[in-house]
Amino acid sequence: MARYRCTVCNYVYDEAKEGKKLSDLPKEWVCPVCGAPQSFFVLLEEKSEEKKVEHTVSQVLIDQLAAWGVQYVFGIPGTSTLGIVEAIRKSNLKVKYFQVRHEETAAFMASAYGKLTGHVAACLGISGPGATNLVTGLYDAKLDHSPVLALTGMVPRQLIGSGSMQEIDQYAFFQPICVFNSVLMSEKQTTSVATLAVKSALLSQGVAHIGVPNDVQKLPYEAEILPFEGRMPNLAYGQEEWLIEKAAKVVDQSTRPVILAGHGARGQGSKLLKLATKISAPIITTFRGKGVIDWQEPLNVGCHGGVGSTAAAELMQKADLLIAIGASFSDLSLIPQKKTVQIDINPFMIARRYPVEAGLLGNSAVLIPKLTAKVAGKQNADYLSEVTRLKAAWISQLEKEADATAKPIRPPYIIKVLNDKVAQDAVISLDVGENCWWFGRNFSMRKTQKLVMSGILATMGFGLPGAMAAALAYPDKQIVCLTGDGGLTMVLGDFLTALKYKLPVKVFVVNNKRLGMIMQEQKVEGYEGWQTDLYDYSFADFAEHSGGLGIKVTEPSELPAAVDRALASSKPTIVDIDTDPRRFL
Numbered sequence: 001m002a003r004y005r006c007t008v009c010n011y012v013y014d015e016a017k018e019g020k021k022l023s024d025l026p027k028e029w030v031c032p033v034c035g036a037p038q039s040f041f042v043l044l045e046e047k048s049e050e051k052k053v054e055h056t057v058s059q060v061l062i063d064q065l066a067a068w069g070v071q072y073v074f075g076i077p078g079t080s081t082l083g084i085v086e087a088i089r090k091s092n093l094k095v096k097y098f099q100v101r102h103e104e105t106a107a108f109m110a111s112a113y114g115k116l117t118g119h120v121a122a123c124l125g126i127s128g129p130g131a132t133n134l135v136t137g138l139y140d141a142k143l144d145h146s147p148v149l150a151l152t153g154m155v156p157r158q159l160i161g162s163g164s165m166q167e168i169d170q171y172a173f174f175q176p177i178c179v180f181n182s183v184l185m186s187e188k189q190t191t192s193v194a195t196l197a198v199k200s201a202l203l204s205q206g207v208a209h210i211g212v213p214n215d216v217q218k219l220p221y222e223a224e225i226l227p228f229e230g231r232m233p234n235l236a237y238g239q240e241e242w243l244i245e246k247a248a249k250v251v252d253q254s255t256r257p258v259i260l261a262g263h264g265a266r267g268q269g270s271k272l273l274k275l276a277t278k279i280s281a282p283i284i285t286t287f288r289g290k291g292v293i294d295w296q297e298p299l300n301v302g303c304h305g306g307v308g309s310t311a312a313a314e315l316m317q318k319a320d321l322l323i324a325i326g327a328s329f330s331d332l333s334l335i336p337q338k339k340t341v342q343i344d345i346n347p348f349m350i351a352r353r354y355p356v357e358a359g360l361l362g363n364s365a366v367l368i369p370k371l372t373a374k375v376a377g378k379q380n381a382d383y384l385s386e387v388t389r390l391k392a393a394w395i396s397q398l399e400k401e402a403d404a405t406a407k408p409i410r411p412p413y414i415i416k417v418l419n420d421k422v423a424q425d426a427v428i429s430l431d432v433g434e435n436c437w438w439f440g441r442n443f444s445m446r447k448t449q450k451l452v453m454s455g456i457l458a459t460m461g462f463g464l465p466g467a468m469a470a471a472l473a474y475p476d477k478q479i480v481c482l483t484g485d486g487g488l489t490m491v492l493g494d495f496l497t498a499l500k501y502k503l504p505v506k507v508f509v510v511n512n513k514r515l516g517m518i519m520q521e522q523k524v525e526g527y528e529g530w531q532t533d534l535y536d537y538s539f540a541d542f543a544e545h546s547g548g549l550g551i552k553v554t555e556p557s558e559l560p561a562a563v564d565r566a567l568a569s570s571k572p573t574i575v576d577i578d579t580d581p582r583r584f585l
Helices: 057-067 079-089 103-117 129-133 135-143 170-174 187-204 241-252 269-279 310-318 364-374 381-401 411-421 434-442 463-473 485-490 492-500 516-524 539-546 556-568
Strands: 002-006 012-014 041-046 072-075 096-099 121-125 148-154 178-183 207-213 257-261 283-285 300-303 321-325 340-344 358-361 427-430 450-453 479-484 506-511 549-553 573-578
Touching (some): 057 207, 072 103, 079 096, 079 121, 096 492, 103 121, 103 148, 103 450, 103 463, 121 129, 129 135, 129 148, 129 170, 135 148, 135 207, 148 170, 148 187, 170 178, 178 187, 187 207, 241 321, 241 340, 241 364, 257 269, 269 283, 283 310, 300 310, 340 364, 411 506, 427 434, 434 479, 434 506, 434 516, 450 463, 463 479, 463 485, 463 492, 479 485, 485 492, 485 506, 492 539, 539 549, 539 573, 549 556, 556 573
Parallel strands (some): 072 096, 072 121, 121 148, 178 207, 257 283, 283 300, 340 358, 427 450, 427 479, 479 506, 506 573, 549 573
Antiparallel strands (some): 002 041
16 A cells, blocks of 8 residues: 655545555546646555664665655765665665766756656765756756755765865755755754755755765664654645635736736646636746647647747737736746736745736635636637637648758758657657757647746756656656757766666757757847857767667658657657758748
């Protein structure tokens, strides 16, 4: 029997108490607290009849993390982490260790896992360079509010501050990044520090760090493991009725409302659609919010921002009310100042850019239905007709851009082929670069697909690690990575990690042999294109020589069959697609 946690509200389903396995419940069963579907539940622990025997601080630490649902540790072993690595080895797969080729990949994987599942994975680095190599991925988690645990080894306690080999001030180094930061100096701290770290990462949606001196890792220690249940608050909270009524009155007064759905509205597509239908409002998403609402829904008019649709841009410009749900109002979203009703679980996101008429603080799963119940129904036929016309014009424009004959292969055609062939429940990991622009602009996501990306930090190299984390979180799903030649090269060595652990990721490389996004930015700012050309390299050959599947595509006519072959493969695969860096020329 096992226990599972709802990643929306932290409700715990205990199979032993309920007398029924979660997997045996009807598919339509939802969380009794917040209404989240079964897919939003993650495993906390599987109960075993074997008696637990703890021997060292490291073993207690790992057992405590396992009891709070940490299932994966990504990292590279080294001198100052050997005690922790040994404890993971002895955990009998309660915690699974994945050896990567670079600590940056480990942190990216942990960040992606948190974004996809809402639960904590850990990354592990040695003192000094191992710790510093984690930072790019940890900053990605910090800025995108992904719960992550960083574990780092440290020099023995008696050497701290003496300038010994591979020693840095790790506490000070991690302090700006973390919502929780601690050095485990005594064995008696072990269970309390471990639980506080996971609790902080979950509740504050950020990075927790535990540094463990080498000598402390090996100290003999016995301790009772603290259970998860009863130590976490329920996050299915809303707002007082009078505030919801105030927001509803603002909505009722509008004639051209627009709903803006961000990443924070994930999992609430059906509830958003009920609200949109009741008030005759189109739904615009942020980039990270793609897939919150199925593209096939008539009211979904696409993304806003520099890679957004013309339909979204025009409707946003003419809107007299913005209903923003789970959106961070980043500068790239280009959201204009409008009369606004806002829903967000993070108080710092409310009125982040502009004042709002009504700011509802709480869980969108709770607040969207309450607002829907309070607003008056309205049928604005002319407005809905305009929405339909603008969306149709945008779809027509995308179809015209996807030229199946142009060579080098045009990115809009690559995206069209992927859009037609990728599974409707696939998990897509997106790298940063010009490939990101084309995906945001041209890919029509389904509600049943999942997207993971580096949002605010927008760091190149995220795509492949994100795909590997997705393969662990969703082993039965099709896992697709869309990357560029620049982004993939940064983490190419970790394709070997996918091979080692037989993670069947499908990597599609938009290969324009240059840093295409930077080239375009140079052009926009009036600079001559310089230092953006990249050495022409066959990523397909690399995949083949490494033991995976590599496919090189140079002709547009070859692309559909190449995509089919890749998606049907059980091996880690790279499809290297020669493309045109000149955008629409």
